[in-house]
Amino acid sequence: MGANTRTDRMLPSQFDDKLIAAIGLTLLAALIPFFVSEYVRTLIQRCLLWIPPIFGVYFIYSLLRQVHFAQSIFIGLGSYIVAFLAGKYFLTSELLILLPLSLLACVVVAYVLGIFIMRRTGFYFAIMGIAVTMVFWSLVYKMRQITGGSDGISDIKNPTLLGIQLSEQGFYYICLLISVGLIVLMYRILHSPFSMQLKAIRGDLQKAESIGIPVHQMRRLAFVVAGANAGLSGVLLAFLYNYVGPTSFAWEFGAQFVQAAIIGGVNYFVGPIVGAFAFVGLEFLVSTWFPNLWEIVIGVTVALVVVTVGEEGVTGIAKNLLGRVFKGANLKERTYSDGK
Amino acid sequence: MLSTCLRYVLNSLPVVSYVILLSFSYSFILYICGRVSLTFAGIYLVGAYATVSLGMALMGNNMSFAGFIGILLLACLLGAAMLVASYLCFERFLKTDVHRMVATSSLLVASRGLVKVIWGTTPVTYSAPFLSMGVSEIAGNIVPNYYLFMLAVALLLMLALSYFLNRTCWGMRFRASSLDGERTMAQACGVNQNVVTLMTFAIAGVLAGLAGGLYAPIAGAAYGSEGNALLLAALSVIIGGVGSIGGAVLAAFIVGIARAVAAIKMPVLELAVPFIIASITLMLRPFGLWGKEFRY
Amino acid sequence: MFMRKSKALVVMLTAAMLLVGALGAAASGEIPSGPIKIGFAVPMSGTATSLAPDAGINAQIAVEYINKYEGGILGRPVQAFIYDTKGDPQTTVDVFGKLIENDGVEAVLGCLSSSTGLAIAPRVENRWKIPTLLLEATTMQMFTTAVPNPKYVYRIGPDDVMQSITHVKAVLENKPDLKTIALGAPDYEWGHDVVNSFIKILAQFRPDVEVVYTFFHPFGEASPNFTAYITELMQRKPDVYVGYSWGTDGVAWHNQAKAMGLYGRIPLVFDVFAGTAKGQLAEEGVLAETRAGNAMFPPHELGYPNAKHAPMILERVGALPTYGMGVHMLTGMLYLKAAYEKVYALTGQYPTPEQVATALDGLSIIGPCGITSMINHQSTAPGMAVGKMHQREDGLWVMEDLLIVPDYMRFVPPWMTVDEFIETLGKIQ
């Protein structure tokens, strides 16, 4: 895989064991489609595509201690760009055009929204994210002549790469590549001076501002990073299901990324990955095992996980259970250690 | 013209009343205990189903006003008991706000599942109290008396709470240990924080249970109504300001009337209008129209 | 849309070929032992439950009914896999995948909202190739743009045009002298479609009728306040009001309209989905629809076929739902049973999914409320009926003065587009 050679170059050598684990997992993910049925592959693909937006939430939470509910705006944006260009008003389904295009759209929208949203903190930030998401949702829902309203847009063509029609298998590898690439990129960003500065300013905005750090600019950039992640996922999710509906913009969808990030464990870099698989994969399986009771089962389980392990999340539980297996691997990636 | 304006106000009354109760339920916990707790929406659901079930079981079609008040009181008690229990058994172990948010919203999912198991997802309704109260005509507008009754209950309760908070000894203790008070100092002054917290949750439970109970005869008790209640309450808290009784009432009227006007004049915006108002409020007055600045 | 004539030909040819095949290979027909697996992908949580209250319970009832009173399918008991789609198109795709690839079901029933149906139909046609009976998903897009030439996808339930014709007829029958009309519907695609086609069709019959007010209220908002709409509606004073609110919306709409005196002030109210919920929900003398030949008659007392089904629903759900989820599901099961038996009778072999799918087209069965046929991949009731609500002494709401609009009045013939068909309507009355 191309992603692996890139990780090789990008990661410093002291992370060797982590690197081995990462390459191993990537290889595993790359081999999985040969052993599972198509729906499992689709499910895994969906999990993979959930990882980048969850990383966005994780990024904002671990660096700024804010809860980012607005990821669904960017998922929806990316998805609807695909729905229009590769579906309703068919122009192209070329990934090399659609991915950069929606990335650009998300960056612009995230920057503009960031001007308003990122000025708020805490509870107000969270609610403002939800409010803006819902404004987008109702716009898409109500512009039924263009967006198809609640029925959405269903006739999305399959993606092409350099003009070649991708098989479903091929598309899986594209998803894997982009997902892994974004994870590596997030790793780099989280260990860059930019992140350190963000961490430094999260305590007191006014103080940081008074010593000359462009606080709002930097917070806006963080928002853009999170949004861009989600936008790329949105493009691929639209192709994965060949269907886009206004639920992509719903605030509940954005809230699920927050839940997944928390369940994964916000103390670990691998938290979002674990969260994506636990939240999408396990939730789907549980809801098919207990079709009548799954809400109670999932609700109570998540609540108990949050109560008992808190910020450690499922990753923390897994690490304790598999402590011996991963001994020396030092998966723990503390991005902060303070209390509240 | 005046009659048209009045019509919008009257049309908004049911929403206004239940949003007053719900949003203050939410902001009261947030303000006094500094905790984000979304369980109140589940209590709203419980209040609605309890009222409908008790109403159908105990009274059927022989509606009596006193009986209905009794059922509402039961719904309040149930709400208070459940919210306090949720705090004691669960919420007090949660450390940070985002975890409280995620954990309590998971509880909401569980409560919805429970409702599904017990009542199914076919909506149930007990409308006798609503229908039996009749209508009055105010300046050429027809308004069901039940709406006025709801508003009166909500406003009276808010007045009572306001009196309690501002004029009584215990109210003073609540304010002392609120977000803009100093909790440790309140305790050092002899305020028992545990009792205050439990009472806060109990009062919030009463408000949320009552909101569900009062609204159920109008709209029925429906699986999934907690999500909408949650959003409207949270938005109203943003608009009105955390911990402010006047703000809760003001925000509820703004949200309700704006929706009633949008429904007729600009249907495209009906659902979005509370969100737009909240966004604008946040941009211009981050602590709400009636709120005090507090660091959160 | 335009392929229907040739499809009928294909059906006949296939049937003939099957017959030939049956004669040739009659001896080798083996019905596998063990239960037959059928999948149900229905919304059991999320806002979509407003569309399909207690869908899970209704699915169980349908399967129990088939096993208990109909002897299963080809003698094999039905084993149901009932999964929750959460009303979400993406989850629906995953659920179908699990049902078909993992559980190995032979047919799927499901998809109540149009969005889930649209997401699933192309995949069924292109990838899974399993007979799939959509319950409702009434969007006109389904067999025009989503799957223009369907083979495996069938739909149980009327489309917008079919039901609008019935509604217009019923309104004109009950209030011939109407001058003004108002319409209200939930604000989502189906609501808009149905109101638009109603207005178009009404204009064909009575161009002089003025539509004084149309509104679309928020859909599926669980604690709705419709007072503003009701007030406005009463201000406009229409002769007839046709309302399409249902589920939780329907409950709130009915309570609020009743309290504000709407039913007394407007001469004729057509609450299409009156009586959806448990409890007192219908209004004396109000028109209501029996979607897809529904349980509101009540069928078990009127001597309708499959009479034991309605009491089962009454017992488990507590009401005879006008919106006949259970009826749809049972109808779907009966279609499947008939298709299996037809193929087996013709070939003497246990049918393949393709054979079942082919056999479904043009099939007629005795459904819960009478004979119903699968025409152009769409099942119909023995005529859609509209009646006046009446509460009997035992408290059960029933329908009286049924107006049944026959099929020939409602079906878009294969050689016409929808708009052309609507234009002819005014001429054939």
Added chain:
Amino acid sequence: MLAIENLTVSYGTEIAVKNVSLTVSGEVVCLCGRNGSGKSTLLKAVAGIVGIDSGRILLDGRDVVDLPLHRRLEAGIGYVPEDRKLFSEMTVRENVEVARIGAKAAGREVMDVDQFLPELARFYDRKSKLLSGGQQKMVSIARAIVASPQVLLFDELLEGLAQAMCYKICDAVKGLKAEGKDILCAESSLDKASLYADRVIWLEQGKIVAMGTPDEIKSQMMEHIRKMPADRKLPQGEA
């Protein structure tokens, strides 16, 4: 009489107060020391705001260690924090009332605040966040003394106050001492401590190193303080 016996307080692994014993009986005792020497922590431990590791805190012979925070005022311990910590949205009267109600509920007799802080009467109905620093300090003291506790704990009593205000507050403290209260203070400045304290206890790294009148301590400690290295850390394991 307040008696502290072998008190040890720690924050995690950091030991803030180590094995301290002292008694206060009808006098004004002031804890002095550099920043971080543990004087504030000692007061907080007595007030019940931080938990203790070991030791006893005796109030007239009764151990108060197990009393929760909100019962300490009732038991007779009044605490004035360093940064005032008023209930900012409440009026001055309400600020004092909270403690008065607590005292009444506990059956304590209520003290006449105006007697010690006559200035207070002028701004009774103002919101406390609108007061000046000195006035806020007065309210904070009033809140502590209204319940007439036997022991009063003042943290940085004179910190950041104008000279005139210092004298007024010192008079109030002396008045309280005349009432027979046991007063334990913490003050980072020896000069300020000498304004009102009878006895000064010098703390260093959580331990008592010297005790005496303000003047004695001044002369004893000056040389020692100047020589002390700025960043001396506590050796690990020393307790």
